[in-house]
Amino acid sequence: MTALEVRDLVKDYPIRSGLRRSTLRAVDHVSFTLTPGRTVALVGESGSGKSTVAKMIARLERPTGGEIVALKDDGTPVSDREYRDHVQMVFQDPFASLNPFHTIEHHLARPLRLHGRAKGAADTRRQVEQLLERVNLTPADTMAPRRPHELSGGQRQRVAIARALAPGAQVVVADEPVSMLDVSIRLGVLNLLARLQREDDLAVLYITHDLATARHFSDDILVMYRGHVVERGPSDDVILHPRHSYTKLLAAAAPNPDERGRSLAESPGAISQEDLTRTYDHYAGEWRPFGKAAPIAKALADPVGTHRG
Structure with missing residues (x-):
């Protein structure tokens, strides 16, 4: 099984306005570890940097600083050549992530061939049908020749999940x-991801702005x-006992039918000035300056609970 370590990840973007140049830091010293059989949820509002982290893990963006290391069972790093055999991504938009001119079979056969997972046309077709059956797109022989426009959004996302598994990936980033x-x-697709994780012992990074699904489909949360x-x-701990004022604001923004009629005066207020420079680590039970929080791997030496799903 493959684990993934993200160490002090930094991403800067240059900004130019006329003759003036500056830098926007989108990701600032982020560290965590993805381990087999567990899901880490990365939660935040739009623009918080979570999708930028996903793109760097998928090697669609180059980090400004820090490193991302995929580790094999024996602790040796995965080579650059093998990296995409082990790490794959499921994108947010199922309507844009599939080529409308190609069949579903083509979308799944291509990674099987590129990553050396299938030999010959018959073996490729057999594995394509197996992948479709695993993501509940049946009968597989009638789904394979279809094109993306013939499928619903949920079916397209199932194809995208099957495509991520085609190379034999053990780390899946779901943006x-x-x-x-x-x-x-939505629930059906999330349950599918949870089932595949249990079956293949996958390490999953689940990126979302939805605290409810983050709680029920992940073991650990980073805000x-x-x-x-x-x-x-x-x-x-993060959802039921939030400590950072931003986490409290996120929780308060989620609609709750049990709190109808709640006045704005009862809201948790704004983010405190002190909280703009620190993070709360539930594993250590303490506040730490930004960039000093321990990676999740150290806190999981004695795992807390089991995977939900």
């Missing part, structure tokens, strides 16, 4: 995989704000 889907089918991780810990 808001259900945010563009109808509410009625991001302005490029920093401001709170981290077991899912129940």
